[in-house]
Amino acid sequence: MEPDRKRLIVVGTLAFIGIVLLVAAVVFGVTTFVALITGVDGPPQMLVVEVVGEEDLQNASVIHLTDRDLKQHPVLATAIREAGSNPDVPASAPVPMTGAECLVLTESFGVYTANAPILEYDGVYYATRVLIH
Amino acid sequence: MEEGKRSGNRLRTAGFVVACGLAGIVAVVLGLMLADALLIYAMEGSGGQPMLYVMERTEPGENVIVPLTEKDFADHPALDAVIRGDERNPSGWEWGMSDRRFIGGTNVSYAESKALQDTYGPDRETWVYPHLEYEGAYYLVVTTWP
Numbered sequence: 001m002e003p004d005r006k007r008l009i010v011v012g013t014l015a016f017i018g019i020v021l022l023v024a025a026v027v028f029g030v031t032t033f034v035a036l037i038t039g040v041d042g043p044p045q046m047l048v049v050e051v052v053g054e055e056d057l058q059n060a061s062v063i064h065l066t067d068r069d070l071k072q073h074p075v076l077a078t079a080i081r082e083a084g085s086n087p088d089v090p091a092s093a094p095v096p097m098t099g100a101e102c103l104v105l106t107e108s109f110g111v112y113t114a115n116a117p118i119l120e121y122d123g124v125y126y127a128t129r130v131l132i133h
Numbered sequence: 134m135e136e137g138k139r140s141g142n143r144l145r146t147a148g149f150v151v152a153c154g155l156a157g158i159v160a161v162v163l164g165l166m167l168a169d170a171l172l173i174y175a176m177e178g179s180g181g182q183p184m185l186y187v188m189e190r191t192e193p194g195e196n197v198i199v200p201l202t203e204k205d206f207a208d209h210p211a212l213d214a215v216i217r218g219d220e221r222n223p224s225g226w227e228w229g230m231s232d233r234r235f236i237g238g239t240n241v242s243y244a245e246s247k248a249l250q251d252t253y254g255p256d257r258e259t260w261v262y263p264h265l266e267y268e269g270a271y272y273l274v275v276t277t278w279p
Contacts, residue, residue: 012153012156015156016156016159016160017160019157019160019161019164020160020163020164020167021164021167022164023160023161023163023164023165023167023168024164024165024167024168024171025168026168027164027165027168028168028171028172031168031172032172032175065224066224068222068224069222069224071240072184072220072222072237072238072239073238074182074184074240097279098277098278098279100186100275100276100277101184101277101279103275104186104235104238104275104277107188107233107234107235108234108235
């Protein structure tokens with residue numbers, strides 16, 4: 001009787017640990033798979049930033065970006081850093097962003113609007129657009 | 134006598150089944166917690182920059198209103214920094230809709246991003262955001278998980 005009870009406890013403990021690991025593995029696997037397929041925060045969107053000359057400004061609104069703006073919007077900072085790495089050559093830099101980041105950038109800097117404003121940082125002007133895949 | 138023994142056995146079997154069920158539930162809960170911890174650990178190592186943004190709205194509409202207390206600010210220093218600290222950034226306020234604006238944002242850890250989303254994020258079924266009320270203004274918490 002005693003060895004039976006001991007075996008039952010061992011089997012029960014192993015089953016308990018097994019279920020814990022199984023559930024964790026399944027949830028982790030499914031979440032990672034869904035994230036790989038759809039992106040963690042919805043379908044992928046790309047922010048495209050292009051360097052433009054002063055002659056392209058015409059009547060466009062211009063938003064002057066501060067260092068704090070770029071710190072608070074890392075996607076915009078990355079895109080501007082890549083596009084502005086050589087301001088003499090027209091360059092564009094698509095950078096992936098989440099839906100929430102797109103909303104924030106649209107509300108703050110109009111990146112996903114019909115007449116998107118021109119952004120200025122450190123004397124260089126940038127036009128923005130959003131690509132949705 | 135025989136009847137009493139059978140009844141005792143039935144009781145023991147029922148107890149065993151209930152104990153197994155409880156252990157199963159505890160194991161599943163622990164499994165979910167472990168999966169959460171694994172995900173956060175994996176994301177923290179990914180090099181992404183999760184952000185907290187706070188949107189201010191002029192009117193709460195029909196939405197659920199949750200008053201913000203000092204405890205909320207103490208529990209979530211990032212929220213404090215954006216709503217009434219150094220991360221409040223008026224430079225992007227001129228653009229966008231007139232009834233809403235993002236007042237600022239700050240970099241947070243994945244664990245903090247998840248905690249903010251769980252506490253102040255949208256309802257899981259309706260996806261309606263609760264409106265956080267502080268000193269007569271209404272705020273929505275938006276987190277990113279890149």
